Amino acid sequence: MVHLSSEVVLEILRYAGPDIIPCLRINSQWFNCGISLVWRRARCWLLGRVPKHRRQIYASVIREFIVYRGTNKDLREFSHLSFPKLAMLRIDLEQHDDHDALDLSLLKCYMHQGLTQIELSGTFDPELLSLIQVSCPRLYNFSISRQDPRLTPEILLEFLQNCPALSDISIHSEDLATGKILNHLAGSKKLERLSLEGLIDIDAIGGFNVSSPFKALQHLTITVTEAALPSLVGMIKSIRSFNLTLGGPDCSEDYDSAALKHISQLTELQILTLFIWGNMRIATEDIVSLKSLTHLRRLSISGLSAISLIAPRLQDSDFEELFKNLSQLEALNFDIFRSDITTDSLVNLGKCCPLLQRCEIMGIYDMAAFRYEKQPLFPALELLSIGAFTNCERLFSYSRPYDHVRQIVKHFPNLQDLSCTFRTFPIVQDDLPDKIVQLWWNRQEKARKAKP
Secondary structure (H helix, E strand, O other): OOOOOHHHHHHHHHHHHHHOHHHHHOOHHHHHHHHHHHOOEEEHHHHHOOOHHHHHHHHOOOOEEEEEEEOHHHHHOOOOOOOOOOOEEEEEEOOOOHHHOOOHHHHOOOOOOOOOEEEEEEOOOOHHHHHHHHHOOOOOEEEEEEOOOOOOHHHHHHHHHOOOOOOEEEEOOOOOOOHHHHHHHHOOOOOOEEEEEEEEOHHHHHOOOOOOOOOOOOEEEEEEOOOOHHHHHHHOOOOOEEEEEEOOOOOOOEEEEOHHHHHOOOOOOOEEEEEEOOEEEEOHHHHHHHHHOOOOOEEEEEEOOOOOEEOOOOOHHHHHHHHOOOOOOOEEEEOOOOOOOOHHHHHHHHHHOOOOOEEEEOOEEOHHHHHHOOOOOOOOOOEEEEOEEOOOOOOOOOOOHHHHHHHHHHHOOOOOEEEEOOOOOOOOOOOHHHHHHHHHHHHHHHHHHHOO
């Protein structure tokens, strides 16, 4: 057999995809190259199925290891192994009773200088944080979900203070997101990504004593009250990704909101995901204010229910004014219930956002209107989800389902997924939308079968 370099073998194996396993049996070189791909990410139960005398072979190439519901018995199975290339450890520790306290020495095999990412959950001795701090000096990603009452906010704060290089932090515990911890995070000069669980109010944010909070922050996932939002926005002007849940289960049943007006100040945003608890009425000018976010690639606005968000005065002209500035948009979820936008808005969306790949939007649209457009309106779109299709929007528009599908095929040439949610008003009474969707899917199936 002609000898190939390991680089060439690896490139071939990457193309093999799910058919890679037979390739590992060609010879020892292909095996040693291939296991670095197959075993790059592994779960403990999978490694447990390997004969004990061969486990070290695979442990030597694992870069991401997941231990789920680990106990002393489970951890002891691998404690003698070496994981020299391990970079990410996800571990969920389970303690059945006080007589079976977890032995931290069983975790030392994972803790070394190469470990850069750790996700902890379950019941574990807080001393584990000390072990991580000493053994993993290059750690930059830390995620924790608290289930053990022994882990106090004070212990976590001390750990964070002693790990100033952390740049990606997730705290999935409302009890741990205290004012002191938030204040420490706000003062970090390295923190680029932050995800917090629990409702953050104006008192928590107002207690910061940092001159330039969140100086390096680029990505934020957080739940705040609307009262706290203006202060928060003032601290994060340079972020690129904002995953915001506004309010909480106890918020007002129906209220006017200026949230979008505040968010529109974050002019560097590339990704905005906004989820609203409760019911909210949004003024047209506040929706249009998002036109200042000219770098947006993904935009999602949704609520707790199908009718949570209303914009009763939103017109086609307002819709066009918003999206004509968002030419880089690739994904849109516009889950606003009551508005006066028509098919013209869908047409304008295609003209304003030629890079759009995913579009989920409420409303009832008449695809027959697309016949007046010569060029495909959505050349890159792969997923379209709307409220429903109709024949009744325009006068004398009574096209058959096939005519609608013909326009969809013409103007959405790369569409792979089409659906109607019926999350709209008025309720569609006829079966036209179902017929159009089914006819389109049938056409797609025939096209796939026709391909050689």
